[in-house]
Amino acid sequence: MTDRVSPSRLQTYLNCPRQFEFKYIHDLDGGERTDLERYFNRGDVLDTALQLTATEVDTDTDPETVQSLARENFTECWQRKTDSDTYPSPAAYEFDRRISAAAIDDYLEAETDGEGLAHLRRSVGTEVHLEWTDDELGAMHGYADNIVETRDGLLIIDYKASYSGRRFPNKNGSDLEKQLNGTNHYPSRLKKWLQLGMYWEGLTQHELYSPGDEIRFMFYGLIASKERTPTKTGYSVDVRGKAWEMTDLYRENTSAFRTLIDESTTGIQSGAFDPTGDRWELIQEEACGDCDYQSACGDYIAEEVKFS
Numbered sequence: 001m002t003d004r005v006s007p008s009r010l011q012t013y014l015n016c017p018r019q020f021e022f023k024y025i026h027d028l029d030g031g032e033r034t035d036l037e038r039y040f041n042r043g044d045v046l047d048t049a050l051q052l053t054a055t056e057v058d059t060d061t062d063p064e065t066v067q068s069l070a071r072e073n074f075t076e077c078w079q080r081k082t083d084s085d086t087y088p089s090p091a092a093y094e095f096d097r098r099i100s101a102a103a104i105d106d107y108l109e110a111e112t113d114g115e116g117l118a119h120l121r122r123s124v125g126t127e128v129h130l131e132w133t134d135d136e137l138g139a140m141h142g143y144a145d146n147i148v149e150t151r152d153g154l155l156i157i158d159y160k161a162s163y164s165g166r167r168f169p170n171k172n173g174s175d176l177e178k179q180l181n182g183t184n185h186y187p188s189r190l191k192k193w194l195q196l197g198m199y200w201e202g203l204t205q206h207e208l209y210s211p212g213d214e215i216r217f218m219f220y221g222l223i224a225s226k227e228r229t230p231t232k233t234g235y236s237v238d239v240r241g242k243a244w245e246m247t248d249l250y251r252e253n254t255s256a257f258r259t260l261i262d263e264s265t266t267g268i269q270s271g272a273f274d275p276t277g278d279r280w281e282l283i284q285e286e287a288c289g290d291c292d293y294q295s296a297c298g299d300y301i302a303e304e305v306k307f308s
């Protein structure tokens, strides 16, 4: 197995080694999931609209121009990248469009904290392809949504369509510790940990980085809360986003991130795809329920048969 690894591949392996084997070794189709399709499309629209806007503005662009460009980009991306057929109804499609548009507006709202305005105006690269070779583990790569110049260095931002405390890593690293010592399993946090650890490392080997630059990392959940209020003509929506700074988590747990990347990469390289080891119970509890390969998976079926 010589392919370079990415956060997505390592996440799949850590979630369940057999899932990795089905997906990346046998290239097995997991079947269509319209609920996932619309979620990914919405995330793609939000990312792309912000990234396009970042490439069109700089520190001299006034807030109103940034906001107006972002709205135009959002409208164009929504039309091009979403499909109303993946929604349960036209009303649900329209509601999601309005929530997503409001999320962009909130991120670029100058009256509150205006955080997004600074992130776009000071961007030095979007969808930055980070490629590097680790001396021990081999070729790695990933794409950073937005890299922003700060007073002391560079800030990596990874946009998430939504924020939820259940799906985002703890800032104190207690969940990461449990993942590594095998007392818990967090499928929805794995990729975020890997993005943090890998993008940080990848940036230090990218031309944007100069020795001495201070690196920071944040996830930005564009839809952290949403409210729908009836009006005389229909309804209005109010959306708030949330910045989730991960810099201290990485600095204080660098070796734990290294272990996560190391264990998954060496597991893939050695072809260790049997999930029924020490973590089997946790994989069954936390991963099998959402797995697209259930019906093809002998490990899962054998366990079901045992208890039926």
Ligand code: SF4
Residues within 6 Å of the ligand: 015, 016, 017, 018, 019, 022, 275, 283, 284, 287, 288, 289, 291, 292, 293, 294, 297, 298, 299, 300
């Ligand atoms: S059904 Fe469970 S054991 Fe089988 S591939 Fe999926 S997560 Fe792994």
